[in-house]
Amino acid sequence: LVTEGVITINKVLTYAQDYLKDNESYRHWSYKKDGASQIARLLFEEATDINFYVGKAVNPAHQNPDLPIHFNIKMQLISELAECLKKMGKNIKVSYF
Numbered sequence: 001l002v003t004e005g006v007i008t009i010n011k012v013l014t015y016a017q018d019y020l021k022d023n024e025s026y027r028h029w030s031y032k033k034d035g036a037s038q039i040a041r042l043l044f045e046e047a048t049d050i051n052f053y054v055g056k057a058v059n060p061a062h063q064n065p066d067l068p069i070h071f072n073i074k075m076q077l078i079s080e081l082a083e084c085l086k087k088m089g090k091n092i093k094v095s096y097f
Contacts, residue, residue, distance in 0.1 A: 009077045011036035012043070016084035019044055049091040054078050056096055 015036065018025045029037040043050060054075065075096070082092045 006074055006077060008035045012039050013077055013081045015040040016081055020084055020087055043085060044088060047090060050085060052078055052094040054096050
């Protein structure tokens with residue numbers, strides 16, 4: 001994954017949390033072709049070692065005070081997703097630049 005937005009990563013995180021809990025949503029994403037479903041399949045079912053390279057640059061489009069997107073949300077989502085993946089037995093490395 002070269003780049004994904006916070007909406008897609010948030011959906012993958014939701015799938016990861018469910019996967020660790022009761023995996024009830026598996027039937028909803030296991031065969032879908034959307035980005036979050038494809039990423040979930042790769043990360044949960046195929047990957048063993050996962051490296052996240054997370055940029056700290058601020059997106060100028062997110063500087064609109066009317067948008068509910070906080071600068072720190074990307075880092076928080078990656079942190080939570082990394083923890084879920086570790087619980088799945090994955091080797092995780094997160095690098096910020």
